[in-house]
Amino acid sequence: MAKQPKNAISPTRAENYPEWYQEVIKASDLSENSEVRGCMVIKPWGYNIWENMQRILDQMFKDTGHVNAYFPLFIPLSYFEKEAEHVDGFAKECAVVTHHRLEPNAQGGLEPAGKLEEPLVVRPTSEMIIGASYAKWVQSWRDLPILINQWANVVRWEMRTRMFLRTAEFLWQEGHTAHATEQEAREETNTMLDVYADFAEEYLAIPVIKGEKPPHERFPGADVTLTIEAMMQDRKALQSGTSHFLGQNFSKAMGIKFQDENSIEQYAWTTSWGVSTRLIGGLIMAHSDDDGLVLPPKIAPKQIVILPIFKNDADREKVLDWCKKLEKELRAITWNDRRLEVLIDKSDIRGKNWVHIKKGVPIRLEVGPRDIANDSVFMGRRDKGAKEKQSITKDEFIKSVPSILEDIQSGLLEKAKQFQRENTRKIDSWEEFESYFTPKNKNQPEIHGGFALCHWHDDPIVEEKLKAIKVTMRCIPLDTEAEEGICIFTGKPSKKRVIFAKAY
């Protein structure tokens, strides 16, 4: 261990935040780029985090009355053309299937053959294809509401990709609901935003701001787009989940009509809402440090890793036996409604402690012959310094493990909340705004700014001014109070402060 550099990850966050991000992913073995442009391979440790997200969210969706279903991967081109804004939003970045066969060519290779009559778009989102089904399913007000979620892969041909944050293919869930009344659809939109916000805070330990996107940032085809915005450690915002009130736009495009209680034909009101593997990117950037990944225990694939330490074969067997018994005792413990997930790392590589620091396991237990003699374990917590370890008797550890995990979980949330508070500022002049978002230090170009709460009047000039300094309006927060003020961009009157930030 003596030769370990000061930090396990190089560069550090302060040195180069974007590279640090890539290095954390590599060091924690979450994922890697594939040779297919923009598509990543989600490796077992990364996928296990996604499985945990899926399990928790899926239960939250079911608890709010939703069921799962599955719709086709392919969308006929003609469906796509039915909603003008929607197609504008996605036409520039979609994978198109044009052939259904491969045939040998003159060069001895293969080439596409069997041209399709109508090209098929690989779903970038499923409003159109799901809407086509709903149009068939809905006849009467008795058929409503439809409350369906889908777990699926989607493809958006992004030009610049970054693992988890922006990839050509990504995994997500997309809820699609249809309602008899506008009010019910609006309530659904809000309910699901609350589910996302609760999930982010309670499980990912990421505080988020709930708000409404300005018109030009809405989902293509939506009347209202609600968002949860989180602050990363470089003070940039990450849009972490969205919930859209689609009005009757998609019902009109796809023909989702029903007879109401008075036998009058009406168009349904629809919503859609989604979160994706992007959340893993947010998780990395919200908590990790210069030693690697830091995982909140409620979302970690393993809460505890046991690290048997032995110098010879005689020790090895004795230590492993003891560790297996400990593992069994720990696995019997229920925390957060689940059995604890425990890993024993039996490898005899040097520095295996660091493997699990980099992977973000919340609690590490080193166990050597001396610990066994004392019936104790040598505990390291991922939320403390790598060398800040503590000897604790086995019995006491077993008794206190739920509260230790609780402490780590709440500590991470508290730290992230404090960071967000410290980097959120009310700003009342354009000069201060511009200066706030301008890097002060050339060596740390990423570390500046934060969330700015400013008065704002919806005007085209705002976007222009923002673009010049690469800042975006994140959202109109749902829960801030009305306050009379003056828009810092236009000098026009404003009734509420909204949030600005640089963003992913």
Add this chain to the structure above:
Amino acid sequence: MAKQPKNAISPTRAENYPEWYQEVIKASDLSENSEVRGCMVIKPWGYNIWENMQRILDQMFKDTGHVNAYFPLFIPLSYFEKEAEHVDGFAKECAVVTHHRLEPNAQGGLEPAGKLEEPLVVRPTSEMIIGASYAKWVQSWRDLPILINQWANVVRWEMRTRMFLRTAEFLWQEGHTAHATEQEAREETNTMLDVYADFAEEYLAIPVIKGEKPPHERFPGADVTLTIEAMMQDRKALQSGTSHFLGQNFSKAMGIKFQDENSIEQYAWTTSWGVSTRLIGGLIMAHSDDDGLVLPPKIAPKQIVILPIFKNDADREKVLDWCKKLEKELRAITWNDRRLEVLIDKSDIRGKNWVHIKKGVPIRLEVGPRDIANDSVFMGRRDKGAKEKQSITKDEFIKSVPSILEDIQSGLLEKAKQFQRENTRKIDSWEEFESYFTPKNKNQPEIHGGFALCHWHDDPIVEEKLKAIKVTMRCIPLDTEAEEGICIFTGKPSKKRVIFAKAY
């Protein structure tokens, strides 16, 4: 109810088996065809069955040491060309992405634009793309074995599709493992076949025959393909899961090499294994009857449906209250390591009993004011006739519900086993074989044949003779004893009986 036809499904199995199959799917609301060629929509009741299959299998995979990961949907065409047999097997039926944008055309519509330098194949299976990753991950014998599973959608451009059994897009899991030794890879292939067979019998109540496919029926690129074969109620075989020993074919194609313990470079030995939403088709055809779907309780989305019966609003409230309490009590019961799943159907449509018969819910409980007065429920079991109902006190029902479910589950398996036994025959002459597989009744063309156990010598003439009567060799069973005999097709010597059947 009086006007109910004799059976809920028309046509019946005997009248027209393939149409009966489609009608059962429709009546039970499992899925429907979409307007995208060959792609189906899996509706909530069908998807819930798939979720249960996923949950159980996923645990079985994890219990046998596997972890999940996720690999790209797209496979570069050049990867595809690397294994000759593999590409031959899939080139004729794959969706090819050739463009990454849509642009307005002269007709005011959209057309594909942004041609890709290299076409991408939508994965029909992932040996090549996963192999490319394994080639990077494996350096030393210490990196082996790799035991990974993926839950994913795949696309095979089938010309004739049938819901669940054969669709262009389907959902599946694909395990892909790499090993240092041939023996270990062969053992893995067998272990996973056992997992599939156990799953089919224990959860789906479908008895299966484990066997090896003849060479011409192997997975393209495999050295050995093991299969589980099930008998449907039309006596046809359904290949329900396969496990492939891939030898070093794919490691050589993709370069999965490692240094062994003596520092000698070796190619890894790989396997792959999968089951798909096809299992839902098998589930339907194995157990369902002329009243609709029949579901084994261990895989049913709901084990119990409570049907409140009321004639007026005063009754309604009283009955619903009582039913909600009953629901709560039932949901507290653990069976098969899970809480019971219970549904209350509060609708006031006439004949709602039949809705749930058609959907295959194992136990129905009708509850009206008279039942409440007696503190009892009126129970119908899906494995008995629709009218064969029984009054039972609530307390007794709660006490006996686990054993009733057990009884339904084991009864379905026993019935399916008996059907398979009754329709499996040792045949020792070509004449008898031909007659066995020839329909006896023009009105019931589907109902004939079964499994034939015959002596067989591997010879091209066999395939020809079989093709003429649309029979296929299903497998060389793993657990039948050696027995000297004469091949019924060629007159040549044979050492073992193998299984023939018509098949899906």
